[in-house]
Structures are given as C-alpha cells and as structure tokens.
Amino acid sequence: MGMFDLSLGLVLVVSSFGTAAVALYLMGHLMPSRKVSWTPIEQMGERVVFLFRDKELVDATPDARALLETGAGFLEEWPRLIALLEDRFPSLAVEIGKLGEAQWIELTDPETGDRVEAEWRGGLARIVLISGTGAQAGAREPDRLHQEALASELKTLRGVVDDAPMLVWKEDATGAVRWANAAYVNLVRRISESPGAIGWPLPRLFDQRPIGPDMAEPPRRLSITVPNCEEPLWFDSYDEAQEDDTLIFALPADKLVKAETSLREFVQTLTKTFAHLPTGLAVFDRKRRLALFNPALTDLSGLEPVFLSSRPSLFEFLDQLRDSRRMPEPKNYKTWRRQITDLESAASTGTYQETWYLPSGQTFRVTGRPHPDGALAFLFEDISAEIALTRRFRSELELGQSVLDAVDEAIAVFSSAGVMILSNRAYREMWDHDPDASLADTGVVQATALWQTLCHPTPVWGDLRDFVGDGGERAEWTAEVRRLDGKRLTCRFTPLTGHATLVGFSHVQSHRSLASPSKIWVKVPATGR
Structure with a gap:
C-alpha cells in the first residue's frame, strides 16, 4: 500500500511540470509580444x-x-x-x-x-x-x-586664447602676422609710439626668428626691448606648421633667463676659484663621466688637458693615472679593478679617504665625496711637504727621546696643566712607572702620590704640587728625599718655557745625614713661567 502511494505522487509531480512547460511554450509563441510604440523618427x-x-x-x-x-x-x-x-x-x-x-x-x-x-x-x-x-x-x-x-x-576659444599667459600669433609664408591673441596685441601697444592706433597687419615683433616654420630644435630663445624697461623681455617660442601658415607660441622666459644667468655667473665664480686652488678637483656625473676639473688636477695627475677634456669615464681616468704612475701600483690587474669598484662605492657614500704613496716619492691624499644627482667629486691633495715635515718632526722627537734616555738622571716633565708629558728610561726604571703604558693622563697629583708611597714622609711632594700650579714668577730649587729602600735622591725642580716644569731625580753619593730634608733655592730666576 505504501509503495502504491509513492508511485502515485511521482506521477502527479511529473504531470504538473509537463503541463507548466506546455503552457509557457504556448504563451511565448501564440500571444503577441509587447513592444514600445514610437512614431518613426524620420516622420x-x-x-x-x-x-x-x-x-x-x-x-x-x-x-x-x-x-x-x-x-x-x-x-x-x-x-x-x-x-x-x-x-x-x-x-x-x-x-x-x-x-x-x-x-x-x-x-x-x-x-x-x-x-x-x-x-x-x-x-x-x-x-x-x-x-x-x-x-x-x-x-x-x-x-x-x-x-x-x-x-x-x-x-569660449577666444576667451581661452586671449587670457592665455603667452604670446600666440600666426604668420603667413611671407612672415606677415595674420592673427594674434590679446597678449601679442598688448605687447605691440607697449612698443608702439601710438598705442591707441594699431594698424593691420600687425607688426612682426621678433625679427630674430626665421620666416616660416623654425627648423631648429625647440624652443628658440627670443628677446625684445620694451621702452621704459631696464631689461629686455625673453620668450621661448614653439612653432606649429599649418599648411602655408605658421602658428607660433611664445612662453615668457624672464625668470628662466635670470636663473640661467645666475647659474652661469655662479659656475664662472666657482671655476675661477677652482683655478687658484692647489687641490686637484675632478667631478664625475651620474654616468661617471668627467664633467669638471681644474688646472691643479693636470699638474698633480700629469694627465694632458686634451685627455681630460674628452670627458673620460672614472675607470679610464684611473687607468690613465695608473699608467702614468700617479697612483700606487697594484699587485695585479684583477685586484686593481676590484679596488676601483670599491673606491666608487665608498665615494658614493662619502666614506672614501686614502693616502697614496707614489713611486716618485710624492704623497697624495685622495678624498671622494658624493654630490647631488649621483655625481662624485674627488679631491687630490699633494701632502708631500706635510708628510716630510711630520716625518722630520717625528724624527726630532725620537732623537730627543733618545737623548733623554741616554741621560742618567731620571727626568719627568709636567705641562702647565700639571700633566706628565715626557719621561725618560731612567725615570721608568727608578719608579717602575711608564706613563705611555696607560691611556689615562698622569697628573702631578697621581705622580707625587706614587712617589710618596715609595719614600719616607716629606713635605717636598706638597711643595712640588704647589710649584707646578703656581702661576707667578718661579725659580729652580732642589731637595733631598729618602726612599723606603734606604736610597737617598736629590730632586731638581726647574721651570720651563710655557709654564712647564722639569723634575729630575739623581742618587746621592755622599753619606750626609738626612735627619731633616734640605731645600736649596737657586738665586738665578728661570727663563720660563
């Protein structure tokens, strides 16, 4: 019974769908379609x-x-x-x-x-x-x-053209002005002797431009002198050919001309300044082509001005320096090319600075600096004299130190600020103290404290501190102290130039009693303060 009811239901559903589909088909084909009724537009x-x-x-x-x-x-x-x-x-x-x-x-x-x-x-x-x-x-x-x-x-077009902040006019094949906007007419009035009466055709304001289309690369720079104006008016013109006529647009360029003039004068000033600099200057643009150099560069590099004027690349420039032995000789070419790449990278970040020791004996300081728009500037300074002076000064210092080390007397020198600036070998051995071994300065307070720990109590160290810090007239004096190991020392305190103070220590050879420390003043005043 249940199966019979289910079959009957399926039959009813299928028959309902079939009836609806037939109805829809008949409606679509037999009923007239609804259309919008319009009168034909041509009627x-x-x-x-x-x-x-x-x-x-x-x-x-x-x-x-x-x-x-x-x-x-x-x-x-x-x-x-x-x-x-x-x-x-x-x-x-x-x-x-x-x-x-x-x-x-x-x-x-x-x-x-x-x-x-x-x-x-x-x-x-x-x-x-x-x-x-x-x-x-x-x-x-x-x-x-x-x-x-x-x-x-x-x-609308006339309003746009007349209000345009530029000159617009049309010339025929003979150069006669056949049409112009309000800006052109106003300029004609400004240069005319009778501004109220302007004839036709309008006058041609710019004789420096050719008749017909301008075949030169635009824009063409035009100028005109206007009465009661101190400076001429400048324009940049653009042409547009129109059959036999030419339409010209002239944009005001006064501000641009002033900016270009200022830039040109500034460059000339820089060029004159660079020409008198003893430092060689080489500026490479963003494509690494030599854009600017001064006469000092030719003198220092030994390169011909013709080569420098050809705008060589950075690699070509440095290759030429290497060939002319004006830079350190590399061990091999591959290393050399890598060094050049590193040099360019370092200069572009502003970190390149190097000292070149040339085979000729000259010494160059080369500095690379980045500039706007990706340019690089290299400065070449001949520091041979500076290096020679430094070496000579260092040699004299070493000679002076050798002389001091050869002296038997233990010597220590204090500056006007009370800082130990010099000592010899005898001092270092006597007091077991090397001031150069420490990064910190050794002052007179620290030195006398050291000496006091190795000697019997004595007022000499306090007198020495007062003597070093005394800003008045000073004279040499001596004193004797006794170390804890029983050795007696003669101390010599001498004022030097620049308010420096020399302290000398020497062993006492006599057996004179030191029950009370002695202090001997020398009557001759010192030459320094």
Missing part, C-alpha cells in the same frame, strides 16, 4: 530629435546629428549634448536624471524662448529641441541652433 514633425537608451544614442534626426557635430569630438554623444545645451539650460543634467521617475520634463530658455522636451517611454528617452518661435520655424531653425553652438564655442 516626427520636429527637426531636432534625439533618442537615447541610457546614455547611448539610438537614433537622431539629421539636424540633430549635425548639431552634435558642433560639439567637442572627444566626448561621447550624451555628455556632448549636455555640454552643448547647458549654457541655455543649466539644470538640464539634473532634470534629465529624474526623467525615469517623472516620465516627462520640459525646460525653457527665458532669453530666447527655446524649449527642451524630454519623454521617457519603455526604457528610451526622447529629447526634442524646439525653437522659441514654435515647431513651425521652418528649415532655418537648425541653422540658427548650429550658429549659436558655434558662436558659443568661438566665444
């Missing part, structure tokens, strides 16, 4: 009629299409129509947006009486433009609309 009485589906032009009368041709060609039909009519019907775009809901709108131009009627039917918008004299205006009505559209566009 409409109006001359200017548009038919749009959304913003797509479906159809239009010939006069309507002719009206669209007067609009901006880069616009589609719908925005082009709005642009043509918005001067007379400012609210057209807003009202058309409500057409689907309102079904019908009508707009009127209060000045001319012209009307726009728009009707919505079946997803299509029918837009009609009607003259203020009514639909029976005749065949001249579209001509008037075209003329108004053209006149409006001409007015």
Whole structure:
C-alpha cells in the first residue's frame, strides 16, 4: 500500500511540470509580444530629435546629428549634448536624471524662448529641441541652433586664447602676422609710439626668428626691448606648421633667463676659484663621466688637458693615472679593478679617504665625496711637504727621546696643566712607572702620590704640587728625599718655557745625614713661567 502511494505522487509531480512547460511554450509563441510604440523618427514633425537608451544614442534626426557635430569630438554623444545645451539650460543634467521617475520634463530658455522636451517611454528617452518661435520655424531653425553652438564655442576659444599667459600669433609664408591673441596685441601697444592706433597687419615683433616654420630644435630663445624697461623681455617660442601658415607660441622666459644667468655667473665664480686652488678637483656625473676639473688636477695627475677634456669615464681616468704612475701600483690587474669598484662605492657614500704613496716619492691624499644627482667629486691633495715635515718632526722627537734616555738622571716633565708629558728610561726604571703604558693622563697629583708611597714622609711632594700650579714668577730649587729602600735622591725642580716644569731625580753619593730634608733655592730666576 505504501509503495502504491509513492508511485502515485511521482506521477502527479511529473504531470504538473509537463503541463507548466506546455503552457509557457504556448504563451511565448501564440500571444503577441509587447513592444514600445514610437512614431518613426524620420516622420516626427520636429527637426531636432534625439533618442537615447541610457546614455547611448539610438537614433537622431539629421539636424540633430549635425548639431552634435558642433560639439567637442572627444566626448561621447550624451555628455556632448549636455555640454552643448547647458549654457541655455543649466539644470538640464539634473532634470534629465529624474526623467525615469517623472516620465516627462520640459525646460525653457527665458532669453530666447527655446524649449527642451524630454519623454521617457519603455526604457528610451526622447529629447526634442524646439525653437522659441514654435515647431513651425521652418528649415532655418537648425541653422540658427548650429550658429549659436558655434558662436558659443568661438566665444569660449577666444576667451581661452586671449587670457592665455603667452604670446600666440600666426604668420603667413611671407612672415606677415595674420592673427594674434590679446597678449601679442598688448605687447605691440607697449612698443608702439601710438598705442591707441594699431594698424593691420600687425607688426612682426621678433625679427630674430626665421620666416616660416623654425627648423631648429625647440624652443628658440627670443628677446625684445620694451621702452621704459631696464631689461629686455625673453620668450621661448614653439612653432606649429599649418599648411602655408605658421602658428607660433611664445612662453615668457624672464625668470628662466635670470636663473640661467645666475647659474652661469655662479659656475664662472666657482671655476675661477677652482683655478687658484692647489687641490686637484675632478667631478664625475651620474654616468661617471668627467664633467669638471681644474688646472691643479693636470699638474698633480700629469694627465694632458686634451685627455681630460674628452670627458673620460672614472675607470679610464684611473687607468690613465695608473699608467702614468700617479697612483700606487697594484699587485695585479684583477685586484686593481676590484679596488676601483670599491673606491666608487665608498665615494658614493662619502666614506672614501686614502693616502697614496707614489713611486716618485710624492704623497697624495685622495678624498671622494658624493654630490647631488649621483655625481662624485674627488679631491687630490699633494701632502708631500706635510708628510716630510711630520716625518722630520717625528724624527726630532725620537732623537730627543733618545737623548733623554741616554741621560742618567731620571727626568719627568709636567705641562702647565700639571700633566706628565715626557719621561725618560731612567725615570721608568727608578719608579717602575711608564706613563705611555696607560691611556689615562698622569697628573702631578697621581705622580707625587706614587712617589710618596715609595719614600719616607716629606713635605717636598706638597711643595712640588704647589710649584707646578703656581702661576707667578718661579725659580729652580732642589731637595733631598729618602726612599723606603734606604736610597737617598736629590730632586731638581726647574721651570720651563710655557709654564712647564722639569723634575729630575739623581742618587746621592755622599753619606750626609738626612735627619731633616734640605731645600736649596737657586738665586738665578728661570727663563720660563
């Protein structure tokens, strides 16, 4: 019984679907389709009629299409129509947006009486433009609309050209000016003796430009002198050939000329300055071509000015330096190329500085610095004299130190600030103290504290501290102290030039008693303070 009920249900469902499908088929083929009823557009009485589906032009009368041709060609039909009519019907775009809901709108131009009627039917918008004299205006009505559209566009174009901050004019094949904008006319008035009476054709202001299209690479720099102006007016001109005529655009270039003049004067000043510098200068642009050099570079590098003027690359420049033995000789070429790459990388970050010891005995300090726009500047300084002086000074210091080390007396020298600046070998051995072994300075306080720990109590060390810090007149004096190991020392305290102080220690050979320390002042005053 259950299986019978299930089979009956399936039969009923299938039969229902079949009946619905047959009904739909008959409705689609036997019932007439619903269509929008429009009068053919060519049979409409109006001359200017548009038919749009959304913003797509479906159809239009010939006069309507002719009206669209007067609009901006880069616009589609719908925005082009709005642009043509918005001067007379400012609210057209807003009202058309409500057409689907309102079904019908009508707009009127209060000045001319012209009307726009728009009707919505079946997803299509029918837009009609009607003259203020009514639909029976005749065949001249579209001509008037075209003329108004053209006149409006001409007015806009004239306003744009006349308000443009540049000179615009047209010359014929003979160079005669046949048309010009307001800026050109105003300039003619400024240079004319009778500004109120300007003849036609207009005068040609710039005789320095050729007649006809300018074949030179634009722009061409033009200038003109204006009465009561201290400096001439400058322009950059661009030409556009138009059949037998030439349309010229001249943009004001006064600020640009002033900037170029200032830059040129600045470069000349730098060039003159660089010419007197003893340091060689080589500036390479972002492509690593030599863009600037001074005479000192030719002297230091030994390279010919002709080679430098050919704008060699950085690698070529350094290769030439290597060939002329004006830089350290590399061990092998591969290492050399890697060094050049490292040099360029270091200079671009502003970290390159190196001392070159040349085979000729000269010494160069080479510095690389980055500059704006990816340029690199290299400075070559001949520091041979400086190096020689440094070496000679170091040699004299070493000689002086050797002399001091050969002296049996233990010597220590304190600066005016009380810092030990010099000592000899005898001092280091006597006190087991090497001031150069420590990064910290050894002052007179630290030195006397050391000496005091190795000697019996005595007021000499306090007197020495006062003596070193005394800013007045000083004289040499001596004293004797006894070390803890029983040895007696004679101390000599001598003022030096620059308010420095020399302290000397020597062993006492006699067996004189030191029950009380002695202090002997020398009567001859010192030469230094």
